Amino acid sequence: MDGATVVDGAAAAGGVTADGERLAGTDAAFAVQRCREKLREHGARCTAPRIQVMGVLADHVGHLTVGEIHQLLVEAGGRLNISTVYRTVEKLTGLGIVHAVPGRGGEASYGLAGDHHHAVCSRCGAIEEIPGPQLARILAAAVKATAYRVESLIFSGLCPTCRLV
Incomplete structure (x- = not known):
């Protein structure tokens, strides 16, 4: 091919x-x-x-x-x-x-790397990208609090669809 x-x-x-x-x-x-x-x-x-x-x-x-x-x-x-x-x-x-x-x-899901983070639904597994600049202050606070080199953030919760169920 x-x-x-x-x-x-x-x-x-x-x-x-x-x-x-x-x-x-x-x-x-x-x-x-x-x-x-x-x-x-x-x-x-x-x-x-x-x-x-x-x-x-x-x-x-x-x-x-x-x-x-x-x-x-x-x-x-x-x-x-x-x-x-x-x-x-x-x-x-x-x-x-x-x-x-x-x-x-x-089972992992894959996407192109870039300046973004993720929200993952704990019920259905849906994944949404969150633009990096929107989380810049949170990322800086996480680095300061932990001394980690934080490369990505993954938020877990219920997506809008699962919240309705």
Whole structure:
């Protein structure tokens, strides 16, 4: 499968900047180029599986499990097996290009790394991104109180849908 095919089709709704931020309405070639730049910044090769996985994540608003990433790739005509998707996601996570959010039942969901944090529903597992600047004071207070190098915050609670149930 051509690596650009999935990215081109997936990126039409949004690419990624060099910082991993989503860009709505970017063209596919721009999105592919940004994915490649991000990999090169980390000294990583621009393999077809990496570009394909990043394309799926760039197109999807929110977070996906490895199984969901694999399913979207297959639906787009991809031939990657699920173990390749898993290894690719792990590599991209290790490079800091993708981040993992722990989910219900221990299965992580993945999204493109960027300046944001997460709210996770403790009942249904829904994940919402919270822009980093909105939490800057809280993050600074957490660092001061704990002396940790805090890289992300994950808030847990009930989403609006689950609160109605």
